[in-house]
Structures are given as C-alpha cells and as structure tokens.
Amino acid sequence: MASEKSGDAVVDMRSDTLTQPTEAMREAMVRAEVGDDVYGEDPTVNELERLAAERLGMEAALFVPSGTMGNLISVMAHCGRGDEMILGAEAHIFYYEQGGSAALGGVHPRTLPNRADGTLDLAQVEAAVREDNAHYPVSRLLALENTQNRCGGRVLTPEYMAAAADLAHAHGLRLHVDGARIWNAAVALGVPPARLLRGADSVSACLSKGLSAPVGSVVAGNREFVARARRLRKAVGGGMRQAGVIAAAGIVALNEMVDRLAEDHANAQRLARGLATLDGVSVDPAAVQTNLVYFHLDRPIAAALCATLAERGVLMSPTGADSIRAVTHRHVGSGDIAHVLTMFSDVLRAKAA
Numbered sequence: 001m002a003s004e005k006s007g008d009a010v011v012d013m014r015s016d017t018l019t020q021p022t023e024a025m026r027e028a029m030v031r032a033e034v035g036d037d038v039y040g041e042d043p044t045v046n047e048l049e050r051l052a053a054e055r056l057g058m059e060a061a062l063f064v065p066s067g068t069m070g071n072l073i074s075v076m077a078h079c080g081r082g083d084e085m086i087l088g089a090e091a092h093i094f095y096y097e098q099g100g101s102a103a104l105g106g107v108h109p110r111t112l113p114n115r116a117d118g119t120l121d122l123a124q125v126e127a128a129v130r131e132d133n134a135h136y137p138v139s140r141l142l143a144l145e146n147t148q149n150r151c152g153g154r155v156l157t158p159e160y161m162a163a164a165a166d167l168a169h170a171h172g173l174r175l176h177v178d179g180a181r182i183w184n185a186a187v188a189l190g191v192p193p194a195r196l197l198r199g200a201d202s203v204s205a206c207l208s209k210g211l212s213a214p215v216g217s218v219v220a221g222n223r224e225f226v227a228r229a230r231r232l233r234k235a236v237g238g239g240m241r242q243a244g245v246i247a248a249a250g251i252v253a254l255n256e257m258v259d260r261l262a263e264d265h266a267n268a269q270r271l272a273r274g275l276a277t278l279d280g281v282s283v284d285p286a287a288v289q290t291n292l293v294y295f296h297l298d299r300p301i302a303a304a305l306c307a308t309l310a311e312r313g314v315l316m317s318p319t320g321a322d323s324i325r326a327v328t329h330r331h332v333g334s335g336d337i338a339h340v341l342t343m344f345s346d347v348l349r350a351k352a353a
Contacts, residue, residue: 011336012315016181016264016291016329019212024256025249034244037063038234044244048251049218055254056182056203057194058220062229063247064238067180067217070204072100073232074219075141078174078202081106084137086128088114090150092178093143104236108137116287118148119160122167129171142168145178146196147185153268153292155185158195165199174201180217184210184290187261201225210261210291210329211253215246260330264291267328267337274341280348291328294319301351308351314343 012018021029035041045063053061064070071093075085085101087094089111093101101107112124130136144164146156161177168175177200179185179193186193197203202221207213219229233239272285272293283295297305300321309316316326326340 010313010315011332011340013326013328013332013340014315014317016209016327019208019210019329019331021214021249022212022252022256025213025252028248028252029245032244032248034242036241037243038239038241042242042244042247044251045240045247048247048254051251051254052205052218053220055193056179056205056218056220057192057197058203059222060226061218061220062226062233063240063243063250064204064217064219064233065215065240067178067204067206068097068100069233069236069238070217070219071097071143071176071178072104073229073236073238074176074202074204074221075101075107075143076105076232077221077225077228078176079105079107079140082108082137083140084108084110084130085141085143086110086112086125086139086173087143088112088118088120088145088148090114090118090148091143091145092149092180093145095150107141110139114148114151116151116154118145118151118154119156120144120164122163125164126167126171129173139171139173141176142173143176143178145180147181147188147290147292149180149292152287152294153181153184153290154287155188155289156196157189158191158198161196162199169199175199176201177203179203180206181209181290183258184261184265187258188265188290202229207250207253210264211250211257212330213246213249213253216250218250257330261291264328264330264332265289267291267332267334268293268326270334270337271326271328271340274337275344278345278348280352293326293328295324295326297322297324299351305347305351308347309343312343312347314340 049061130139272288302318
C-alpha cells in the first residue's frame with residue numbers, strides 16, 4: 001500500500017488498471033517455467049487456469065490478454081451471428097468495447113436500463129426475451145456486470161445473480177458475467193467469488209486491475225464452453241506462446257492480492273465521506289460499495305477541475321460535464337486520500353472565487 005505522498009508526488013486515481021506488479025510478481029515472472037500455450041504446454045498458464053477455475057467455481061478456465069477479449073469470445077461462444085444478447089445500457093460490453101460483439105461476432109445488443117444499484121429489472125429482462133418469430137433475432141444470452149462500473153462500482157448480490165440465472169435458463173438463455181471486478185464484489189460481500197457465479201454459464205475476470213498483475217484476464221465456464229472460447233481466442237489473435245511469464249503474475253494475484261482489496265474499499269469510503277463535506281459536491285457515501293467513487297459537481301466544470309488537479313499531482317477522470325470518477329487501488333493509501341481531499345478543496349474554492 002502506498003504511503004503518505006510528498007507534495008510533488010502524483011496520486012493517480014484515474015483507474016485501478018494503473019497498478020504496478022508487486023515484487024513477488026516480478027520474481028515469479030523471472031522464474032516462470034514456460035512452454036507453448038497454444039499447444040497447451042505452458043505449465044504456468046495451465047496452473048493459472050486450474051487455480052482460476054477453482055476460485056470461480058467453474059470446470060475450466062482460459063487465460064486471455066484482456067477483459068475485452070474475454071467478454072468478446074464469451075459472447076461469441078454463446079451466440080451465433082444474428083442472435084441477440086440482453087444487457088444493461090450502462091454495461092461495459094455495450095459502452096466501452098467498441099461494439100466488438102456486433103462488429104466481430106454479429107451479435108445484436110438489446111439494452112435495458114440499469115437501475116441505480118447496477119441491476120436490471122428481471123421483469124423487464126423476461127419481457128425482452130423474444131418470442132419465436134421470423135421477424136426477430138433469437139434471444140441467446142443475458143449479460144450482467146459485477147461490480148457494475150458505470151453505476152458506481154455497485155455489487156450485485158448472490159441472491160440477485162441466482163435469480164437472474166434461473167430466469168435466463170427458464171427461457172433457454174445463457175448467463176455471462178462480466179466480472180472484471182468480481183473479486184471486489186466478493187470482498188465487499190464477504191463471500192467467495194464462486195458464490196456470486198452459481199448458475200452463471202461463463203465469467204470473464206480481470207487480473208490486472210485491483211489485483212495488480214501487469215496483464216491478463218481469465219474466462220471460465222464448463223469444459224465445452226472453454227473449448228469453444230479457446231478456438232475463438234485463436235481466431236481473434238489471442239493465442240499466446242510462452243505466456244507463463246505473465247501468467248505467473250496472475251497466480252500471485254489470485255493467491256496474495258484478493259483480500260487486500262478491502263483496503264481499497266475503505267479508502268474509497270474515506271474519499272466519499274470527505275467529498276460529501278465539500279460545498280458544490282454531491283456524493284452518497286452509502287452508495288460507494290467498492291473502489292469506485294463517482295460524484296457530481298453543482299456546475300459543469302469537471303474537465304477544468306480535473307485539469308487543475310492534474311497540475312497539482314492529483315489525477316481523476318471527468319465522466320461528464322459535471323461528474324468525475326476516482327478509483328482507489330493499492331498505490332493509493334489513507335494518507336493519499338487526505339492529501340487529495342486537501343487539494344480538491346483548495347481547487348474547488350479557487351474555481352468558486
């Protein structure tokens with residue numbers, strides 16, 4: 001965890017993708033035993049996939065270079081061209097992945113509004129499932145995101161996830177979970193990640209955000225699904241050779257970095273509570289469940305405010321004219337939060353003058 005910053009140091013809260021690998025990861029990468037993963041002969045990749053499948057409660061897993069690729073090949077493994085996927089209008093798959101499922105997979109997105117807590121109304125999901133009609137695409141997949149990024153890193157509970165899986169299966173759909181931060185959700189709820197995935201047919205889980213690995217995600221599901229996903233990984237250019245040098249960091253991430261996510265959540269709470277005391281800032285600390293803090297300003301100055309903060313060594317991301325996102329991670333300690341709040345208060349007062 002980072003220590004208190006000096007006055008000229010940078011506190012970068014744009015994303016948890018900025019985390020650097022730990023010394024243990026670097027050592028494991030140097031010493032990794034490797035082989036050709038496309039042939040299934042890299043022992044370190046194989047061990048990562050075994051461990052990930054076990055932790056996620058799935059039969060098998062596949063190491064992929066990125067979460068976007070993981071989601072793409074998962075959607076394509078479940079759906080044929082012209083089939084339909086039901087997902088939230090705020091979903092990362094819909095919002096931030098360049099429409100890859102449609103452009104590359106030919107899969108039609110059917111979006112529904114996310115509620116404030118990140119969930120979809122399951123009655124609306126049921127109503128969105130297409131009837132058998134030659135005019136319509138065929139509904140094949142329900143995709144959920146846990147935690148839900150654009151809804152503030154909100155956590156979808158085991159009960160909700162199970163109900164969604166039951167509904168999907170009752171209508172002949174599969175359930176894919178974009179679990180880029182499934183580890184954060186599990187830590188926030190105090191449950192194993194597998195508990196959140198009971199009934200899910202697949203999941204894509206990131207290793208390179210809060211878990212600090214330098215690269216990679218894992219896709220998991222049953223063996224038949226993973227076999228299809230492996231072929232699709234090759235088709236989109238994701239087949240890797242001596243990938244054990246990066247998979248080794250993923251093993252360390254799963255073994256050593258999950259439980260410490262609670263520190264990031266506590267620091268996000270500190271930030272939210274501090275921001276809530278500032279005039280001109282609107283944030284509900286009770287809605288901050290994990291490491292993402294979205295907040296609003298009373299004026300459309302988000303971009304200018306972030307630019308001025310950057311000059312003072314505090315980096316955040318404007319998400320709208322009057323909204324900002326800050327993300328805590330292992331390089332942001334409690335002392336950094338105090339520093340950020342001081343800088344933010346000073347800049348906000350200067351903008352109001």
